[in-house]
Amino acid sequence: MALGFKLLKKDSGSSARLGCVTTPHGEINTPIFMPVGTQATVKTMTPASLREINAEIILSNTYHLYLRPGHELVKRMGGLHEFMGWDRPILTDSGGFQVFSHSQLRKITEEGVRFQSHLDGSYHFLTPESATQIQEALGADIIMCFDECAAYPSTYDYFKQSMEMTLRWAKRCKETKTREDQALFGIIQGGMHRDLRERCAAELLEIGFDGYAIGGLSVGETKNLMYEVTEYTAAIMPEDRPRYLMGVGTPEDLVECVNLGIDMFDCVLPTRNARTGTLFTSFGKINIKNAKFAEDKGPIDPECGCYACRNFSRAYLRHLYHSGEILSMMLNTMHNLHYYLDLMRNIRQSIKDDRFVQFRNDFYAKREVNNV
RNA sequence: GUGAGUGUAGCACAAUGGUAGUGCACCAGAUUGUGGAUCUGGCCGCUGUGGGUUCGAGUCCCAUCACUCACC
Numbered sequence: 410m411a412l413g414f415k416l417l418k419k420d421s422g423s424s425a426r427l428g429c430v431t432t433p434h435g436e437i438n439t440p441i442f443m444p445v446g447t448q449a450t451v452k453t454m455t456p457a458s459l460r461e462i463n464a465e466i467i468l469s470n471t472y473h474l475y476l477r478p479g480h481e482l483v484k485r486m487g488g489l490h491e492f493m494g495w496d497r498p499i500l501t502d503s504g505g506f507q508v509f510s511h512s513q514l515r516k517i518t519e520e521g522v523r524f525q526s527h528l529d530g531s532y533h534f535l536t537p538e539s540a541t542q543i544q545e546a547l548g549a550d551i552i553m554c555f556d557e558c559a560a561y562p563s564t565y566d567y568f569k570q571s572m573e574m575t576l577r578w579a580k581r582c583k584e585t586k587t588r589e590d591q592a593l594f595g596i597i598q599g600g601m602h603r604d605l606r607e608r609c610a611a612e613l614l615e616i617g618f619d620g621y622a623i624g625g626l627s628v629g630e631t632k633n634l635m636y637e638v639t640e641y642t643a644a645i646m647p648e649d650r651p652r653y654l655m656g657v658g659t660p661e662d663l664v665e666c667v668n669l670g671i672d673m674f675d676c677v678l679p680t681r682n683a684r685t686g687t688l689f690t691s692f693g694k695i696n697i698k699n700a701k702f703a704e705d706k707g708p709i710d711p712e713c714g715c716y717a718c719r720n721f722s723r724a725y726l727r728h729l730y731h732s733g734e735i736l737s738m739m740l741n742t743m744h745n746l747h748y749y750l751d752l753m754r755n756i757r758q759s760i761k762d763d764r765f766v767q768f769r770n771d772f773y774a775k776r777e778v779n780n781v
Numbered sequence: 782g783u784g785a786g787u788g789u790a791g792c793a794c795a796a797u798g799g800u801a802g803u804g805c806a807c808c809a810g811a812u813u814g815u816g817g818a819u820c821u822g823g824c825c826g827c828u829g830u831g832g833g834u835u836c837g838a839g840u841c842c843c844a845u846c847a848c849u850c851a852c853c
Contacts, residue, residue: 445814558814738817
């Protein structure tokens with residue numbers, strides 16, 4: 410078995426759960442946040458600095474690595490772990506979402522997706538089979554089914570047909586998979602429709618996967634709708650497998666979705682926002698660009714113990730940002746990821762102590778007195 | 782010293798004699814399975830100065846100051 414999952418504890422006041430996932434490259438403790446390292450690097454972070462903030466698993470990307478430098482090259486270089494110098498677990502996204510979000514020209518058929526590279530405009534064809542083979546060549550611990558992430562809003566009929574095709578694709582991914590040391594996750598689609606989500610989940614379960622993900626959220630729907638879909642979808646996902654909510658989210662989203670029973674998250678928000686000056690703190694987010702920080706000697710977040718907060722002032726970080734210095738992005742990224750991982754660590758501890766509900770209340774209470 | 786040219790927002794530049802604009806910078810937002818990307822707002826003017834012509838001048842005329850280039 411490529412992947413083990415132990416459900417360690419269930420919170421008594423919510424659907425939050427504490428778990429542990431075992432992979433060939435070590436264990437990960439859930440609920441967990443996975444920093445995004447699209448091009449075989451979490452932008453600005455060395456593997457050493459990722460270790461320093463206790464990143465347990467990172468996400469990388471099939472679409473990008475297939476286009477550059479090529480999955481075969483990565484395989485010849487010893488696989489993704491060796492290539493990028495990261496010996497802890499890795500999850501690769503299948504490329505379904507990127508084809509949806511990057512490519513101007515794309516044509517989706519039953520066979521697969523024909524699309525144009527965002528790098529050089531060259532034409533490519535990804536199928537459930539090739540996406541799976543590419544992910545086997547890359548060699549991540551957890552790989553994802555190739556799915557269609559339907560645009561929101563779409564008609565019920567489109568969501569239905571898209572979900573049904575994603576199911577057929579999921580079956581093809583599983584049939585293509587050969588490696589025993591990789592886990593394969595199925596992705597539940599179905600837009601914002603409960604009956605479609607439930608059917609998709611049920612049929613994926615029948616095919617059987619090592620874990621299950623919710624895809625197609627955070628694509629423009631309201632927060633309440635996203636939570637609603639997550640709630641009824643998480644409720645029918647098997648208890649004895651990891652539940653992964655793809656592409657989510659803000660700190661609030663993490664707290665809310667842990668509350669609804671999600672175990673794994675990934676999101677570009679902490680890393681991307683860091684590069685453009687938006688920093689997450691225990692009292693809400695701040696924009697380090699703001700003029701009001703020009704002579705602020707305090708740290709980003711007085712409650713944070715990250716390298717940036719231990720050593721530098723808001724004034725200095727603002728200066729670095731406005732000067733376009735590389736260190737600005739490094740320190741900001743370090744801080745935001747530290748914040749996210751620390752948040753998840755505190756969430757885990759609160760579930761362990763059976764006080765997640767209290768934790769959630771405190772989390773919001775702190776934001777209300779946001780007086781930066 | 783002589784000749785020519787240029788003076789417009791913090792900077793780089795637009796604007797038939799008819800409501801002074803654009804980009805960058807600056808000030809703020811947005812950002813959810815990553816393009817250091819992108820998007821959305823906002824602020825900024827005695828058009829070097831002083832006269833004149835005109836219903837009306839950034840624009841035409843005169844003077845003056847500053848800068849640039851060329852030639853002594």
